Amino acid sequence: MSVLRIDDLHTYFETRSGTVHAVDGIDLEVEPGEIVGLVGESGSGKSVTADSIMNLVEPPGHIPRGTVEYDGRDVLSLPESELADLWGGEISRIFQDPGEAFNPTQTVGRQLHDVLRSHRHGSVHPLKRALGLDHDAACREQVVEMLDAVDIPNPEERYSDYPHEFSGGMIQRAMIAMALLCDPALVLADEPTTGLDVSIERQILTLFKDLVEEMNTAVLWITHDLSVVAKLCDRVVVMYAGKVMEVGPTDAVLSSPKNPYTRALLQSIPRHDRPDEDLFVMEGDVPDPLNRPSGCRFADRCPEAHERCLDAHPPRYEAGEQESACYLVAEADE
Amino acid sequence: MTDRSTVRGRVSRRVRTDPVAGVGAFVVVAAVLLAGFSVVDEFLLDEFVVKSVLHSPYELAPDNRLASPSAAHPFGTDEQGRDILARVVYGTRTSIVIGTGAVAFATVTGVTLGVVTAYYGGLVDDIGMRAMDVLLAFPAILLAIALLASLGRGFTSIIVALGVAYVPSFARVTRSKALSVKSEEYVTAAELMGYPTRNVLVDEILPNCVTPIVVQATFSLAVAIIAEAGLSYLGLGVTPPTPTWGIMLSSAQEYITSAWWYSLFPGLAIVVTVLGFNLLGDNIRDALDPQGDGSERRL
Amino acid sequence: MSRQLRYLVNRILWAVPVLVGASVVTFGIMHFTPGDPARFALGQRATPETVAALRRQMGLNQPVYAQYLDFVSGAVRGDFGQSLQTNESVTRMIAQRLPYTAQLSVAGLLIAVVVSFPVGVVGAVREGQFADHVSRVGALLGISTPNFWLGLLLILLVAVPLESFPIFGMTLVTEDPVEAVTSTLLPAIALGTAQAALLTRLLRGGMLDELQSGYVRTAKAYGIDSAEVTYVYVLKNAVLPTITVIGLQLGSLLGGAVIVEQVFGIPGIGRMSVSAIFSKDFPVIQGVTMLVAVVFVAANLLVDLVYARLDPRIAIDGGEG
Numbered sequence: 001m002s003v004l005r006i007d008d009l010h011t012y013f014e015t016r017s018g019t020v021h022a023v024d025g026i027d028l029e030v031e032p033g034e035i036v037g038l039v040g041e042s043g044s045g046k047s048v049t050a051d052s053i054m055n056l057v058e059p060p061g062h063i064p065r066g067t068v069e070y071d072g073r074d075v076l077s078l079p080e081s082e083l084a085d086l087w088g089g090e091i092s093r094i095f096q097d098p099g100e101a102f103n104p105t106q107t108v109g110r111q112l113h114d115v116l117r118s119h120r121h122g123s124v125h126p127l128k129r130a131l132g133l134d135h136d137a138a139c140r141e142q143v144v145e146m147l148d149a150v151d152i153p154n155p156e157e158r159y160s161d162y163p164h165e166f167s168g169g170m171i172q173r174a175m176i177a178m179a180l181l182c183d184p185a186l187v188l189a190d191e192p193t194t195g196l197d198v199s200i201e202r203q204i205l206t207l208f209k210d211l212v213e214e215m216n217t218a219v220l221w222i223t224h225d226l227s228v229v230a231k232l233c234d235r236v237v238v239m240y241a242g243k244v245m246e247v248g249p250t251d252a253v254l255s256s257p258k259n260p261y262t263r264a265l266l267q268s269i270p271r272h273d274r275p276d277e278d279l280f281v282m283e284g285d286v287p288d289p290l291n292r293p294s295g296c297r298f299a300d301r302c303p304e305a306h307e308r309c310l311d312a313h314p315p316r317y318e319a320g321e322q323e324s325a326c327y328l329v330a331e332a333d334e
Numbered sequence: 335m336t337d338r339s340t341v342r343g344r345v346s347r348r349v350r351t352d353p354v355a356g357v358g359a360f361v362v363v364a365a366v367l368l369a370g371f372s373v374v375d376e377f378l379l380d381e382f383v384v385k386s387v388l389h390s391p392y393e394l395a396p397d398n399r400l401a402s403p404s405a406a407h408p409f410g411t412d413e414q415g416r417d418i419l420a421r422v423v424y425g426t427r428t429s430i431v432i433g434t435g436a437v438a439f440a441t442v443t444g445v446t447l448g449v450v451t452a453y454y455g456g457l458v459d460d461i462g463m464r465a466m467d468v469l470l471a472f473p474a475i476l477l478a479i480a481l482l483a484s485l486g487r488g489f490t491s492i493i494v495a496l497g498v499a500y501v502p503s504f505a506r507v508t509r510s511k512a513l514s515v516k517s518e519e520y521v522t523a524a525e526l527m528g529y530p531t532r533n534v535l536v537d538e539i540l541p542n543c544v545t546p547i548v549v550q551a552t553f554s555l556a557v558a559i560i561a562e563a564g565l566s567y568l569g570l571g572v573t574p575p576t577p578t579w580g581i582m583l584s585s586a587q588e589y590i591t592s593a594w595w596y597s598l599f600p601g602l603a604i605v606v607t608v609l610g611f612n613l614l615g616d617n618i619r620d621a622l623d624p625q626g627d628g629s630e631r632r633l
Numbered sequence: 634m635s636r637q638l639r640y641l642v643n644r645i646l647w648a649v650p651v652l653v654g655a656s657v658v659t660f661g662i663m664h665f666t667p668g669d670p671a672r673f674a675l676g677q678r679a680t681p682e683t684v685a686a687l688r689r690q691m692g693l694n695q696p697v698y699a700q701y702l703d704f705v706s707g708a709v710r711g712d713f714g715q716s717l718q719t720n721e722s723v724t725r726m727i728a729q730r731l732p733y734t735a736q737l738s739v740a741g742l743l744i745a746v747v748v749s750f751p752v753g754v755v756g757a758v759r760e761g762q763f764a765d766h767v768s769r770v771g772a773l774l775g776i777s778t779p780n781f782w783l784g785l786l787l788i789l790l791v792a793v794p795l796e797s798f799p800i801f802g803m804t805l806v807t808e809d810p811v812e813a814v815t816s817t818l819l820p821a822i823a824l825g826t827a828q829a830a831l832l833t834r835l836l837r838g839g840m841l842d843e844l845q846s847g848y849v850r851t852a853k854a855y856g857i858d859s860a861e862v863t864y865v866y867v868l869k870n871a872v873l874p875t876i877t878v879i880g881l882q883l884g885s886l887l888g889g890a891v892i893v894e895q896v897f898g899i900p901g902i903g904r905m906s907v908s909a910i911f912s913k914d915f916p917v918i919q920g921v922t923m924l925v926a927v928v929f930v931a932a933n934l935l936v937d938l939v940y941a942r943l944d945p946r947i948a949i950d951g952g953e954g
Contacts, residue, residue: 473888
């Protein structure tokens with residue numbers, strides 16, 4: 001059974017100016033132990049998807065349609081108490097800015113300890129926590145082990161350090177440690193290496209891949225950076241304007257994309273080996289999330305668009321190992 | 335480029351739709367109008383209006399001392415038989431004039447200081463801010479009292495004494511905003527184009543600092559009105575027979591058990607007026623800082 | 634130099650010029666007043682000889698900078714001269730009255746803190762609900778009510794009917810603790826309410842801001858109980874900046890004490906300064922003003938110290954610097 005199954009998910013936000021269709025009907029599957037990349041530009045709905053998977057969407061956002069199944073269970077109908085067990089315990093989230101994810105006035109070790117303790121022993125009264133009476137030596141040990149596993153040197157001492165004492169790369173490792181601490185079945189990683197030095201990024205990616213393979217953790221890696229996807233992911237899902245455009249094994253999608261949007265994305269990557277080439281820029285703009293077009297979302301920017309594309313957004317058609325939401329694929333078969 | 339127009343739009347929209355904001359605006363406008371009216375009425379109309387509707391605030395009536403509230407005297411009379419309601423209405427003048435004067439003084443001085451220290455930075459900034467810290471080391475009332483010892487009594491003295499005490503707040507607020515504005519592109523552009531410094535300060539930086547200054551001014555007005563009342567209460571306010579709320583309360587204390595209305599109504603006037611300014615200030619401040627999708631948070 | 638030490642030195646370097654500046658201002662008040670201070674003290678009918686004698690005694694014939702140096706050297710020793718009215722040592726006058734003002738101010742501050750913390754926190758936690766509306770309206774009224782009128786109301790509505798609260802004077806806690814409480818309670822309420830209101834607003838706003846932070850979201854996404862997050866993580870972070878404000882508010886507390894002492898007839902420094910103003914008794918005014926400035930600076934230094942210990946961003950010597 002898949003670890004994660006998303007079916008026709010729609011997530012809308014009600015604002016004063018109208019309804020934002022952040023996620024507009026997507027289907028997605030992640031198998032146990034698989035690393036799936038979720039690729040898209042900003043505004044494509046990637047982060048909202050992650051929030052929706054965890055049922056973390058807050059008003060004015062809501063999920064009018066669709067299902068999210070984790071391990072066969074319907075996440076969207078779970079009560080808050082069961083969700084709290086799930087969060088951090090079985091489904092972990094790595095947030096975009098790790099510096100912001102930690103409380104500046106608590107030690108990093110303590111915060112990781114609190115996560116582990118919450119999942120092992122449940123919550124404690126704030127007073128008890130304030131006095132430090134909830135501290136558990138076994139949890140502490142495990143946290144130190146985890147800090148070591150993410151290659152943080154001197155984990156014993158670092159346990160008692162504050163977030164501002166960690167460099168960018170280190171705090172990201174700490175974030176990964178927090179995510180993997182309770183041995184979750186699924187990790188939702190939201191642009192975790194954006195903003196890091198390329199060399200540090202590479203280190204962290206290698207580390208991360210080793211760890212999740214060792215722990216057999218499924219990963220949904222959200223990014224706009226195709227090169228990371230190439231290094232890390234088994235499969236890739238390409239999103240645009242709230243919809244899935246293409247899905248398939250990473251090699252296949254990147255070497256022979258079956259969707260005009262994917263092709264355009266690949267073309268936009270600056271090439272080091274062809275430095276004199278003009279940068280490819282997609283014409284037009286991402287469609288207004290308040291007013292999505294009724295046809296294919298990419299139609300107005302697609303060089304291969306034709307009349308049929310304006311009727312309705314295309315369903316996914318199979319094309320070899322991939323699936324592509326494009327009428328051209330359907331027509332190629334016809 | 336400036337955020338003024340939209341903020342003004344937001345403020346007026348909230349005043350129209352949100353009853354709380356509307357009340358604040360109404361009270362402020364009413365207070366200002368009453369103050370203006372009392373000036374006109376006393377100096378131009380020889381108290382014509384107030385005499386016909388109520389009574390003269392200055393008219394002594396020894397037979398009617400400390401009368402409890404009635405139809406003829408809705409707020410009762412004081413120890414000299416004067417109508418308290420009329421005096422409360424006239425008292426608005428002192429509070430508004432002194433409050434506005436002090437805040438105007440503090441605004442002009444403080445904003446200039448703030449913009450200059452923010453723009454030039456370095457030693458100018460250090461000295462300027464230290465000077466502000468020195469002023470802040472004294473409680474406003476004590477500073478005002480000390481200055482009044484020096485300057486003597488009267489409208490201008492009080493305005494200056496209170497104004498000086500409020501300069502640091504304006505300087506800080508302005509400096510803070512000016513610092514962030516200074517790093518904006520259009521300021522650099524103006525400098526590169528060779529605009530004289532004074533123009534850069536006045537035309538580019540200053541207009542974009544307006545909104546936090548307005549918020550500060552509204553709150554300072556509220557504080558100034560209370561401060562003026564306090565000074566009057568202590569006997570350091572403007573000289574009689576000008577009615578002020580503070581002086582009325584000071585006289586009222588002697589008769590606190592026998593004439594509760596005397597202690598109540600002038601104080602109530604202060605609370606209502608100050609509340610109006612605070613509501614307005616809250617309102618403007620919230621219009622300044624909406625949270626993303628419009629769910630504005632109030633303090 | 635460690636971060637903490639650096640911070641402390643920085644704060645001390647702040648304090649010194651402020652004190653110097655305060656001394657200049659205090660000195661200036663008397664010396665830049667139009668008119669002759671000696672003549673003010675003695676009144677219109679004094680003979681030129683007596684005025685001249687007093688001028689000599691007060692050192693008014695010396696050049697300004699010499700007078701300033703006299704003033705400062707005296708101030709540093711705690712000597713502010715004699716009252717022009719009673720010839721008593723200003724320092725002794727202040728020392729006599731200081732305990733009353735101190736007791737009143739401390740009580741007022743206590744009330745402000747004890748009331749504002751629960752109300753502010755509850756308001757933030759139950760944002761938008763009834764408890765929040767009550768706390769916000771209360772806070773708004775609190776900052777709009779003059780403390781002396783509140784004192785009058787308390788006298789009218791509480792002291793007079795109940796008869797167990799004295800409405801004039803105050804007993805020190807060292808003389809009779811019970812009497813001290815009854816005689817200090819009403820004035821302290823009158824004094825502390827405005828502070829309480831201000832602190833409530835600040836704390837509520839601070840907590841609401843913190844509740845939007847990234848770490849709150851992360852903690853929730855990791856299943857940590859919201860009560861734990863709110864009352865341990867968020868509260869601590871919201872309280873820290875409030876502590877610095879309390880230090881700054883000390884100024885308005887002392888200023889408020891001046892007026893409240895008048896309402897309740899408390900023989901403190903406030904009342905003394907007010908009568909000193911009327912009689913243009915400059916040595917007294919100077920003594921009080923300087924004292925207040927010193928207390929303010931000292932209190933803020935203390936607050937900064939406490940803050941530095943509590944906020945790990947300053948307290949811990951960062952490895953990365």
